[in-house]
Amino acid sequence: MHVAIIGCGISGLLTALELLEQGCEITLIDQKQAAKAASWAGGGILSPMYPWRYPKAVNQLAQLGKSLYQYWNQKIQPLSGIDFEIHDSGMLIFDEDDFEIGLSYKAQYNEPMQHCDLLDETQLRNLNPRVSNTFKQALHFPQLSNVRNPRLLKSILTYLKSHSKVKIIEHKWVEKLLIQNQQVQSIVLHDQHQIKADQYVIATGAWSAHWSSQLDFNIPVQPVQGQMILFKTPENWLPTMCMYNVMYMIPRRDGHIVCGSSMAELGFEHRPNLKTQQSIYQACIQLIPELKNFPIVQQWAGLRPSSPDGIPYIGLMPEMKNLWANFGHFRNGLCMGPAAAQLLRQLMLNQTTLVDPRPYDPSLKFQV
Helix, strand or coil, X not given: CEEEEECCCHHHHHHHHHHHHCCCEXXXXXXXXXXXXXXXXXXXXXXXXXXXXXXXXXXXXXXXXXXXXXXXXXXXXXXXXXXXXXXXXXXXXXXXXXXXXXXXXXXXXXXXXXXXXXXXXXXXXXXXXXXXXXXXXXXXXXCCCEECXXXXXHHHHHHHHHCCCEEXXXXXXXXXXXXXCCEEEEEEECCCCEECCCEEEECCHHHHHHHHXXXXXXXXXXXXXXXXXXXXXXXXXXXXXXXXXXXXXXXXXXXXXXXXXXXXXXCECCCCXXXXXXXXXXXXXXXXXXXXXXXXXXXXXXXXXXXXXXXXEEEECCCCCCEEEEECCHHHHHHHHHHHXXXXXHHHCCCCCXXXXXXHCHHHHCEC
């Protein structure tokens, strides 16, 4: 079976991996450079930032992210030569209003990734002495990890480019889908070149509402900009991830610290602005005062594919026989990505699904 996938972010690339494992032939198409949009720009926390604030449908996919990335890293790294760098750093959350909720969530769901303890001041200082003295307590999640998403994407892309059953087309805009009798016949690129396949997948992230007009139903996905800054400190300088007021700090082993992230509805504007960057910087210094002694080495912004409830769309598009959706993951595309791709593969190949697919079903969610 030949599958054409539109979009080379994490959702498209992981979908390609899943289908390739089943013997499918894959064509990937991206309007720009593969693996360079929101998936590259994100932080790589392998959990929703405050899981109790999200629907069950988000958490049940996200909780599988770490184990599936460990599987793919073990399989791909020997061939790509690139380690995903899954960093078992744990996380501290400093939002006092979430302490009781987080502990209750742990007790109710008993998910290993969401095990947490409330640390007193002594325990907090012993674990992470970099934290400001203004913070006296924190929720500690020892099993939370992060993945270095630029390396993750580069590894997967390197592997796919070397595979004989994969073709990757970059810098090509899809002009339209040729549809007849509820089936896509081919993809027409802007240069009028056509790509024919048996099955087609839309994995276009923040750009997915583009398909509303041709498919004649509303796809409620909008871009939401998030900005980031990157500090450089000595290796292993910050012991844990930190979260406060929806702002996070993610340490990499080599001393880089990814900090973010803002939320702004600015259409497809992807350029960072100074005011937001200053706000992120001040939040970082409030939490980890010593950071002011280290340089900012990079700043950027990405466009998240927001959906009304944060639940992605995974499954057959309404009234279509061979057009599939895998988009709308909002802030949790990286942690939901592996399980979302596996679910799509299972649906496409009529296999037993790892979760109930109905909460993600586009046919039940889009207004035709």
